[in-house]
Amino acid sequence: MPIIINLDKILAERGMKSNELADKIGITAANLSILKTGKAKAIRFSTLEAICEVLDCQPGDILEYTQN
Amino acid sequence: MKSSEWLKNIFSIAYYLMIIGWIILFGFLLYAIFISPGDILEILRDAEEFKIKSKNALYTSLAYELSSSGVWIYILYLFKNLMKDLIFRPLFTSLQIASFKLIGQLIILITIVDALSIFVFKTIFQGRLELSFELFDFWFVIAIGLFLIFLSQIFDQARIIKEENELTV
Numbered sequence: 001m002p003i004i005i006n007l008d009k010i011l012a013e014r015g016m017k018s019n020e021l022a023d024k025i026g027i028t029a030a031n032l033s034i035l036k037t038g039k040a041k042a043i044r045f046s047t048l049e050a051i052c053e054v055l056d057c058q059p060g061d062i063l064e065y066t067q068n
Numbered sequence: 069m070k071s072s073e074w075l076k077n078i079f080s081i082a083y084y085l086m087i088i089g090w091i092i093l094f095g096f097l098l099y100a101i102f103i104s105p106g107d108i109l110e111i112l113r114d115a116e117e118f119k120i121k122s123k124n125a126l127y128t129s130l131a132y133e134l135s136s137s138g139v140w141i142y143i144l145y146l147f148k149n150l151m152k153d154l155i156f157r158p159l160f161t162s163l164q165i166a167s168f169k170l171i172g173q174l175i176i177l178i179t180i181v182d183a184l185s186i187f188v189f190k191t192i193f194q195g196r197l198e199l200s201f202e203l204f205d206f207w208f209v210i211a212i213g214l215f216l217i218f219l220s221q222i223f224d225q226a227r228i229i230k231e232e233n234e235l236t237v
Contacts, residue, residue, distance in 0.1 A: 027237060031237045032237070034235060034237055035237045040235050041231070042232065042237075
């Protein structure tokens with residue numbers, strides 16, 4: 001998939017763990033793992049909004065487009 | 069009782085009745101081969117599709133009927149299992165998609181082979197060239213087979229949508 005999720009990078013920069021983020025945005029750790037590993041087919045605006053709010057970042061910091 | 073369970077029970081009853089019918093037919097064939105073909109010839113003399121007059125015609129038609137009904141038994145077995153799967157497991161699984169497709173293909177195949185076999189039997193045993201595709205016997209069953217294949221394609225699309233839905237975070 002040409003869309004890359006940079007969640008690990010942002011989490012490392014903020015010094016936050018995945019479980020903590022999952023708790024704060026109200027999704028399961030399993031679903032967050034699906035997102036982090038690039039297996040997700042889609043992301044809801046509400047989830048993206050919650051991630052941006054908790055990590056204090058822009059959607060573009062998390063999602064990156066690369067050509068195959 | 070739910071309609072799906074009624075349907076499952078109907079398929080189960082039809083399946084076991086077909087097995088009993090198959091065993092009786094097999095008994096007819098064994099009786100004709102080893103004991104007295106004359107008795108069986110007498111019973112089947114005025115068969116619906118074509119008249120069975122010789123021993124060869126009797127053996128061939130009985131052997132063909134056994135193979136044909138064997139395929140129908142397998143179709144009912146697949147239907148029975150499919151209904152069980154649809155009732156007790158999650159919907160749109162690969163097994164359900166494959167089952168619908170296989171059942172549809174088998175129904176179409178056996179219906180065409182049945183029609184051709186009657187044509188061949190009439191030609192060989194009665195010297196009559198006659199090919200008939202009656203509305204209910206042929207086209208209706210073919211339509212059911214095609215519908216099941218179409219249903220398998222719908223289930224396949226539904227599986228993709230379900231997968232996408234499950235992988236939406």
